[in-house]
Amino acid sequence: MAQETxxxxxxxxxxxxxxxxAKVGMDGKADIVGIGQHAAHGGLQKGVVVNIEATAEAIRQAVQEAEMMGDVQVRSVLVGIAGQHISGMDSHGVVRVKGSEVSEEDVARVIEAAKAVNLPADRRIVHVLEQEYVIDGQGGVREPVGMSGVRLEAQVYLITAAASAVENLMRCCKRCGLYVEDVVLQQLASAEAVLSDEEREMGVAVVDIGEGTTDIIVIARGGVRHVSSLPVGGGHLTNDLMAALRTSRRAAEAIKRxxxxxxxxxxxDAEVEVPGVGGRSPRTISRQQMVQFLEMRVDE
Ligand SMILES: Nc1ncnc2c1ncn2[C@@H]1O[C@H](COP(=O)(O)OP(=O)(O)OP(=O)(O)O)[C@@H](O)[C@H]1O
Ligand SMILES: [Mg+2]
Structure with missing residues (x-):
């Protein structure tokens, strides 16, 4: 009998x-039963793991919180990956259709053909995203199975990542006793969470401004057209403010927010109070002047 997963x-x-x-019922609907969050404490820089133990500890805490809330035991996870090491490239595959109509096996073969690119040893394919199929020269096909034809082509967008970044992320999970079911591009997960079908058809960019990275995905005509990740995020604004106002990072973060x-x-033009460090008394600065420091980075 099929079960809830x-x-x-x-x-x-x-x-x-x-x-x-999330518990996923037989109808495919997901019901969120637990969430957990924990500060990363320097385990990552610009979206990539730089300290395995610190990252593993944060994962452990976040998972434990979600387990308690959902009254479940977590053994395996789908983990998101992002960072500047991610890159996307167009690729193309061609196969001869075996029977008179395209079968699922033909589709699997054409996707394999599209994946067959020369990758350096330090790169890993994370996703093969279908854009469109072409059958006997006729493009724009989304669902090729069952269609008549002889020559099947697939246009795909390959997402690759630095192998070491993927391995380090998996290592952190393993250290917490978690089995990694799959590694998923974070931009893809964000797009899945927030976009409607109309937006995907019309063309849309999803921009996720994080602490260390700004992750971007462009989707049009139903398929992924571009992904990129800039190594700049909200943390840079906090650091700029910390240096410009000569205050602690915690105070700069609070003032920014x-x-x-x-x-x-x-x-x-309100006055903003800036706490002093090392026992110095607080100072005030005009809000406009303070925002000018942020503006420089935003322009960049
Ligand atoms: N109200 C706010 N105003 C301005 N910035 C905010 C506000 N709330 C949060 N931020 C900033 O958002 C950033 C954190 O975003 P997020 O939690 O998405 O990052 P992350 O997923 O941990 O990092 P990344 O995706 O870059 O690896 C921090 O730089 C924080 O200062
Ligand atoms: Mg993020």
């Missing part, structure tokens, strides 16, 4: 690790 997603970010546990903006022209 449990799916666990893990987002290992530069500022925090987040875990979500409370009074920050991308444009100085958009804010009033």
């Amino acid at each position: 449990t799916l666990v997603g893990l987002d290992v970010g530069t500022s925090k690790v987040a875990c979500v546990v 409370r009074y920050g903006a991308a444009r100085a022209a958009l804010v009033d």
